[in-house]
Each structure stands twice: as C-alpha cells, then as structure tokens.
Amino acid sequence: MSRVVVDVMPKPEILDPQGKAITGSLARLGFDGLSVRQGKRFEIEVDGAITDERLAQIHEAAEKLLANTVIEAFAVRVEED
Amino acid sequence: MSRVVVDVMPKPEILDPQGKAITGSLARLGFDGLSVRQGKRFEIEVDGAITDERLAQIHEAAEKLLANTVIEAFAVRVEED
Numbered sequence: 001m002s003r004v005v006v007d008v009m010p011k012p013e014i015l016d017p018q019g020k021a022i023t024g025s026l027a028r029l030g031f032d033g034l035s036v037r038q039g040k041r042f043e044i045e046v047d048g049a050i051t052d053e054r055l056a057q058i059h060e061a062a063e064k065l066l067a068n069t070v071i072e073a074f075a076v077r078v079e080e081d
Numbered sequence: 082m083s084r085v086v087v088d089v090m091p092k093p094e095i096l097d098p099q100g101k102a103i104t105g106s107l108a109r110l111g112f113d114g115l116s117v118r119q120g121k122r123f124e125i126e127v128d129g130a131i132t133d134e135r136l137a138q139i140h141e142a143a144e145k146l147l148a149n150t151v152i153e154a155f156a157v158r159v160e161e162d
Contacts, residue, residue, distance in 0.1 A: 007122050022123070022146065031142045033128035041088050041122040042103070047114035061112045065103065 002050045003079045004058050008067045009039035042066055043079075050078055083131045084160045085139050089148045090120035123147055124160075131159055 010016045019037040026034050042062075046054060059076050067074040091097045100118040107115050123143075127135060140157050148155040 009122065009124065019123075025146055026142055029142070029145065031138060034139070034142065035126040037124045037126075039122045039124065041090065041120040042100075043090065043118045043120065045116040045118075057112060058115070061107055061110070061115070064110065065106055 002046045002048075004044045004046055004050060004055070004076060005079045006042040006044065006058065006062045006066055006074055006076050007039060008042070008062070008072050008074045010037060011071060011073050014071045039072070040066075083127045083129075085125045085127055085131060085136070085157060086160045087123040087125065087139065087143045087147050087155055087157050088120060089123070089143070089153050089155045091118060092152060092154050095152045120153070121147075 010019075016037045019035075022036045022038060023034065026032075026036065044058060046058075048054075055076065055078070062074045062076055063069060091100075097118045100116075103117045103119060104115065107113075107117065125139060127139075129135075136157065136159070143155045143157055144150060
C-alpha cells in the first residue's frame with residue numbers, strides 16, 4: 001500500500017472564519033503571536049504502485065470531489081514512509 | 082514569518098465516516114482502488130523565529146485546542162519554503 005496526501009487550504013484571498021476563531025481562542029488561552037488557517041488533509045491509500053497515471057487520477061479526484069477550487073487550493077504529494 | 086503545520090488525523094482504530102463517504106463517492110465516480118481518511122490541516126504563521134520553546138508551545142496548543150486526543154492523533158512540523 002502506498003500513500004498519497006492531498007492538502008486542501010482556503011485560498012489566501014478567501015476569509016477563513018474557522019481559522020480566525022481558532023486564532024482568537026489561542027490568544028485567549030495565552031498562546032500569542034500565532035495566526036492560524038484551517039484546511040483539510042486527505043490521506044489516500046492506493047492499491048498497487050503509484051504511477052504517473054495514478055497521480056493524475058488523484059489530481060482529478062481532488063479537483064472534482066475533495067476541493068472546491070473556487071475558494072480552495074489543493075496540493076497532491078506522495079508521502080514517504 | 083515562519084510557518085508551522087499541524088496535521089490532525091483520526092486515530093487508526095477510530096472509524097472515519099467522512100472518509101468512508103468520500104471513498105464511496107470516489108468509487109461511484111469511477112476512481113477505484115483509493116481508500117480515503119479525512120483529517121485537518123492547520124497552517125500556523127508564527128511571529129518571529131521558530132525556537133524550541135515556540136514549537137513546544139504549538140505542541141501544547143495542538144493538544145489543548147486543535148486535536149481531540151481521545152480520537153485524533155496530531156503531528157507538528159516546520160514547513161520549509
């Protein structure tokens with residue numbers, strides 16, 4: 001089994017209310033000087049080897065299903081064990 | 082500004098209904114042989130340098146606020162640009 005990770009984050013120009021709320025909570029807990037943005041992480045276990053076709057397929061899946069590309073950017077990468 | 086990333090994932094022994102739903106949707110869309118688990122990714126911009134104290138602080142913040150350590154595991158890492 002090989003693993004591919006897809007990271008999905010709100011685009012920089014998009015407001016991130018979740019991240020803002022967390023940043024505020026951290027400050028109230030005494031954790032100062034930290035600014036947080038929240039996104040999603042998908043760990044994908046792939047049957048068989050990770051070929052270029054497989055990665056292209058996962059890229060397409062990320063674009064269609066995992067990320068809303070109007071407001072989110074995503075990155076696909078192979079995770080080394 | 083330096084960036085630290087905190088990845089939060091459901092523990093392996095915990096069911097992940099979101100991930101299961103995505104796995105099913107992918108199969109229906111024709112993306113076979115992929116098994117997905119969904120977690121969260123926090124990008125933290127840190128004022129000033131990333132020292133060992135800073136990383137310990139972020140570790141504590143992740144434990145207190147970002148992850149529910151009963152059901153989730155987290156990893157803290159410095160992101161190189």
